[in-house]
Amino acid sequence: MLRVFLVQTAQGLTPSSGGYKANISLLRSLSGQGNATAQICYANDDEVEQYASRAAANGIEPNVDNTLLPVVDPKGAVHGLSVKTFTDENKIHNIRDELSARMQTLVRLFSSHITAFKPTHVIFNDPITMKITAFHPVRNTFKRVNIIHTAEQLPFGPFVAGVDGHCLSPKVENDMLRKLDGIWSVSMAVKEYASTHGSLATKFLVHPPMTYLDKVAGGMPVVRNNIDKDEIGMVNPCPHKGLSILVALAKKFPDMKFVTWKSWGSRTVHLDQLRALPNVKIESTTKNTDEIWDRIKVLLVPSLWHEAWGIVVTEAQLRGIPVIASNAGGLPEAKIGLPYCIPVNEVTGERHANGDYVVPDQDIAPWEVALEKVMTDRDEYQALQTLTATKASEWFHGLDPRAHEKWLMSME
Known part of the structure; x- marks a missing residue:
């Protein structure tokens, strides 16, 4: 033991x-x-x-x-x-x-x-x-x-x-x-x-x-049917998490509704950019992510830094919620081959005088195409929702629940 x-x-x-x-x-x-x-x-x-x-x-x-x-x-x-x-x-x-x-x-x-x-x-x-x-x-x-x-x-x-x-x-x-x-x-x-x-x-x-797993029941997360929801969600809006992409999309689609949840990277200056946009809501940090999954139709993860994995991506996909993510760091691994994983210009490590990463300019066109298709084409959304829930469940059940225990035990 x-x-x-x-x-x-x-x-x-x-x-x-x-x-x-x-x-x-x-x-x-x-x-x-x-x-x-x-x-x-x-x-x-x-x-x-x-x-x-x-x-x-x-x-x-x-x-x-x-x-x-x-x-x-x-x-x-x-x-x-x-x-x-x-x-x-x-x-x-x-x-x-x-x-x-x-x-x-x-x-x-x-x-x-x-x-x-x-x-x-x-x-x-x-x-x-x-x-x-x-x-x-x-x-x-x-x-x-x-x-x-x-x-x-x-x-x-x-x-x-x-x-x-x-x-x-x-x-x-x-x-x-x-x-x-x-x-x-x-x-x-x-x-x-x-x-x-x-x-x-x-x-x-x-x-x-x-x-x-579901934090209350302890079993597999409940797959949502959010086709009739109308909000696009993002967690932790800040520059290296893709704030510029979110702002550009909100301006491109003024009739679409966006909602963000503050987290550790969200500073007042970042939130002020979002408050200036009438179609963006800002919510407080939540420990109960069901508040997110019960509410949004699509999750945006436009990160521009070297993401380790992106747990929020996996959480959403297991619930059948389509995720439009960047290809930064480990996000393609979290996406498990599902649409959409969009190439971005990642931060290089260069910093401003205040220590923040210098964020390169981005090509917004692929994000616009993907978001418009998923939000306006019901057939596309329904097919993607089903594919997402199915593939995410298959991936999950292929994991070894004792992998970490075996690794720790193997240490001599």
Whole structure:
């Protein structure tokens, strides 16, 4: 049996980012396969209460425990760092803490819980944990595994440190990466990037199937019949996600309705561009993606950066919702050969003075043709909806639900 300890850096137990979904789905899959699992994560008190209540309702003792660790601030005052531990409905042991400016306290916290859990594997996707585990007192008792969710995480190549917080010290992290026991790339695009730009060998595995199951019922997602819906959706509108393409399409088709959901890349300046367009609605970030799938007729994913996979593409396709996506990074892999996958001029890594990627000009014509056809031709839409749901289901059922467990077990 594996004992897997995950360090989760996203804020909250249920954030909307694809990377978080992949991480937590890995842990839930391993737990469901009979392995012991734990994670250290940032969460709010109400989230802890909700998770503990669901565990109790499923006959699992949540064992909620609260501890205050002393933290000394720069002025010498002592404060309490709240740490809660609990077991959730998936039998995952969670160590929840508050964000703190005192890194030494967090290092001690991480280290102590790793020691207490006695893991066979520690999994992470951040440089801080990679360093903490490299010098852990019982380092030789567990394997260290890094998950690569974006090219920006890697300490080499044109996109190094292209996203805030993804790579803090390229030279140091490059050396540390090569001393790990395993590195999981979530797409062939990321695997090839690591090999080409850093001569770094990684393991490509598709996300665990649980990533895409219905979050409430736990089964296959319900296929939608959205032919009579009238909105075109996009998640996380920002320049490197294809904001310019969305704006151009909204201007080209003033009678079509567009709706976007804000996410981590959406800044005020980007949203202001959309607010100037009368046929575009802006919605808040949602953790319940059914709000998206119940509403839209077509999903736009016009990304211009080196996408790792594009979980939102797979989620939509499994529900029979046609996706018009770019061919950037791993998006063709997520598209699994379905229409439409449109060539774009990807960002090259060149940046503006403020650090944002320089976004090249795009050929909008193929996007216009595809969108008009899918939105106005009912026969085309119906055929594409059926094909999308069928092919996505076939792809899903071809996945090995124990692939990640087998890989972890194979590490000597």
